[in-house]
Amino acid sequence: MKELQHLNKYFKKYKWKLIIGFFIVLIARIFAILTPKFSGDMIKYVENYMTSGGDLSELKHQLLITLFLLLGAALLSAFFTFLMRQMFIVVSRYIEADLKNEVYEQYQNLSLNFYKKNRTGDLMNRISEDVSKVRMYLGPAIMYGVTTVILFATVIPYMYYTAPTLTSYVIIPLPILSVAIYQLSKLIHTRSTIVQQYLSHLSTFTQESFSGIGVIKAYSLESQTFDNFQELSETSKQKNLDLVKVQAFFFPLMIALIGASNLLVLYVGGKQYIDGTIPDLGVIVEFLIYVNMLTWPVASVGWITSLVQQAEASQKRINEFLQEKPEIVNYTDAHTPVDGKISFNNVTFTYDDTNITALKNISFTIEKGETLAIIGKTGSGKSTILELIARLYDTKEGHISIDDKEIEKFNLKDLRTSIGYVPQEAFLFSDSIKENIKFGNNYATDEEVVEAAKNAVVDKNIAEFTKGYDTILGERGITLSGGQKQRVSIARAIIKDPQILLFDDSLSAVDTETEEEILANLKRISTTKTTILVSHRISSAKNADKIIILEDGEIIQRGTHNELVKQAGYYQELYRKQLDEKEME
Template sequence: MRGFDTKAKKDARPDLVEHSMKELQHLNKYFKKYKWKLILGFFIVLVARIFAILTPKFSGDMIKYVENYIKEGGDLSQLKQQLLMTLFLLLGAALLSAFFTFLMRQMFIVVSRYMEADLKNEVYDQYQNLSLNFYKKNRTGDLMNRISEDVSKVRMYLGPAIMYGVTTVILFATVIPYMLYTAPELTLYVLIPLPILSVAIYQLSRLIHKRSTIVQQYLSHLSTYTQESFSGIGVIKAYGIEPQTYENFEKLSETNKEKNLDLVKVQAFFFPLMIALIGVSNLLVIYIGGKKYIDGSIPDLGVIVEFLIYVNMLTWPVASVGWITSLVQQAEASQKRINEFLKEKPEVVNKTEANTPVTGSIKFDNVSFTYDDTNITALKDVSFEVKNGETLAIIGKTGSGKSTILELIGRLYDTTTGAIQIDQTPIDQLNLKDLRTAIGYVPQEAFLFSDSIKENIKFGNNQASDEEVIQAAKNAVVHKNIVDFSKGYDTILGERGITLSGGQKQRVSIARAIIKDPQILLFDDSLSAVDTETEEEILANLKRIAANKTTILVSHRISSAKNADKIIILEEGQIIQRGTHNELIAQPGYYQELYRKQLDEKEME
């Protein structure tokens, strides 16, 4: 597995169109899914354009009626009747064109939103499937970027780019033939600036895209710095480095402002360039058309009016060709990154769909494990067995492999060598959902969500009643702390549970595991931030709750391990001691030394 490329986005070149479409082929399944809506949208565009091109014709007819009346005279009432009838036709065509244009936008834009939602769901589903190792190798911000910015750029291709592309094709296919039929030479003259406009807009769009990418990068730097400053505000104040922090922020902000100004200066050319070339086209219509009218090549002034309207009507579609090309390039770059991510295969896969209930016995047989991101061997030929209802305590120095054992039991990783059995069944032959449903896991670093305390506890069982939530909190010895808050269990926690102290976060996490009522309880040094008195109360509750459950408790404290049925001591990934508390304190070694040290510390308190 490899990390994704997070360098600046490179502009796609025209010679990469074929490659671009290849990357975007992943979206064909969504086009197929919504094909009938898109086909209907195509016909709606066709109808909308037909009514749109009638409005210049009716406008030209009105000028022709007035011109004929001036030249030839006639009945004024008949002229009024002709003008009134044509005006109603013009108004009707304009209203119908507007109505079908509204339907067109509803069809294409709404469908693009459906596709965007489907693609986001696909990406998020992939997030859920990928193994923990993947997240160690990729930055959270980069992963978030794929489901937000990249998907949004792809939606611009799915919606506006396709909608305006279809509109442009249909408009050209209907308007230009009519113009050529009406006045071929004039048509060729007035169309000359339009390709120039399209190429200019294309080049301008590429430059805008390039500078927009730079702006996004600096905005990301600024946002990251701001977020870290807010998260670490306690450290900043404690070290008194507010001026230095502000100075760094000011530098980032100034750079960000300069990059935004560079972008705005380029964007400022967009509409003036369009208006200038529209003006050139209009001048050509008036000048060339006027000469043709004078020499009799054009029969009436109405044709010139029609051409003026048609030129203005064609201007945005022509300009949009460059814009659409830029959108496709951006979508291709984004879809390429999404495709790379979607092609990633999870290292841990569910090998069976059959239900495999778990009762809780665990056996490690010569298990070794090496983290491939660091190449650190965390476990070396580790073997032990825990029967259903027993408690195993694991003690060892930092980095000895204690947490790795818990991660392997939850099958967050697969072993490098050796085998793990749950209920005499190889762990990889169990239904992954059934296995993890049977486990209540309290990680070393308690993670709480930005929600209420009650909802954080109910994360272990979203069907739990309020009474069950309170009982779980009491068993975790955190109930008294919670009720002291002004909003009690409805207190909203800050990001990562920052509202609570370290010990409170650990106890809420324990309550979350307890309320799940699992067959296996895994505690990864989850009492390190509580005092010994609270620890003893929690352990007494856990002993009662876990009477028929398999419990594995990782700790640095002898007090947490002494009542376990079995204790193993890890050092550099190997078991160096094993036995009960009484057996181990009688043996010279790490456990006895730790016991005496902690006993002396307790006596000194």
């Protein structure tokens, strides 16, 4: 149970509830073991009356009193059993929520590189299915485990006190059970791990299939995708069957052993009653009830063991991610406001997952309020510059400074709060258009939302929708066109009112007229903001204060639009090509 030690902090957090729960179990079991005693007493009273005679009215009185005691003990046992379930199961739900929050918080803290190496389906499975398996250990397994221990600790001593020889015979099957459980539990642990892994594969496959349903339909791949799913599902089913086959040994084994114990009670108890070792038939009745009372606790040992093994396997998978260290670390908790000056000094950056060197010895400076345009071919390193400014990655060679201070010295939250970032692939949430824009500023008024949409030149499009700004978008904003998604993302960045604006080719899906209108609005609202525009279009870059041209991660040209169009090179060639294309339209 090494992996499950991670949960000890939660046991400590809810220790008083668990301690109270323990005493409630103890009280419930004490009342439970009284019921066989009262049943045996009733048989004893009847036996005495039958053998030695006596007053019938006195017998009725004894039976009535004992019956009321029996009912009272049963009701009190049921009441405290109810409280026991409330205590242990509720605590397990609390811990389940805490564990999910811990995993989700860890997911948010982990660096972008982590998400490149792990699939979404697997992440979802660990926070849902794996945590659910752990909850079964936290609730039912612990509750029935405590119940079993207390029941054995109270019932077995009483049975030994009443009839030691008979008790010795009755508990003979228990060591056999222990050995069988030990052997089976090892198999359960191994097969549970495999089952959870295949469940992750299934979750990942279905998540990717639903996300890419448009591509699947466009290429008419429904049959092939279904066949692949069916193959994966069949393999997962077989792994589950392998686990179930091992688990299936438990209950037949329990029933056989309990049946053997009942036979031993009748046979050995009957002989001892005939020999006079046992004084009355009530003892045999008591033992039969006790043996059957122990049926579920004994049977639950196997079930509990199975739950613990599955929880151990699931917690191991959860711990793998909880023990993952974020690559991007916040080195200060102090407030560090950002003004807007950005400097790169001999920055070289290599992606460790692909070993591609995206930037090579890059140096430039942007003053507060200036606009820098970055132009280059696909894969030249343009997006990497923006990701480094937002500290989505850290460089190991060269230095990046904000306001003449190393970027690592800024509070990470302050740094990212000061940045409005529009990624290359606009991502919208399955919510209303208004809430997607307010994602940049949750406290924005409706008027500010509309103003931001107007600056992003998407207000007229939104007004055409039946529900306007309250229109609910499909997953990843599938309701909108590519250009509309980009403009809603721009509105989200604008409403944030940051010190730094980063646009990663975020006008590629809009027409030239709309692009010019958006750029004019951005120039007006960003006079005091530092702006970086990544683009393939000269029209997006021409009004920038500075322009740099990247090729294979290196700066091959830099200057203003007027300077660069006069220089022979990439910018001049691109300008002429796009000018010719515009004239041909």
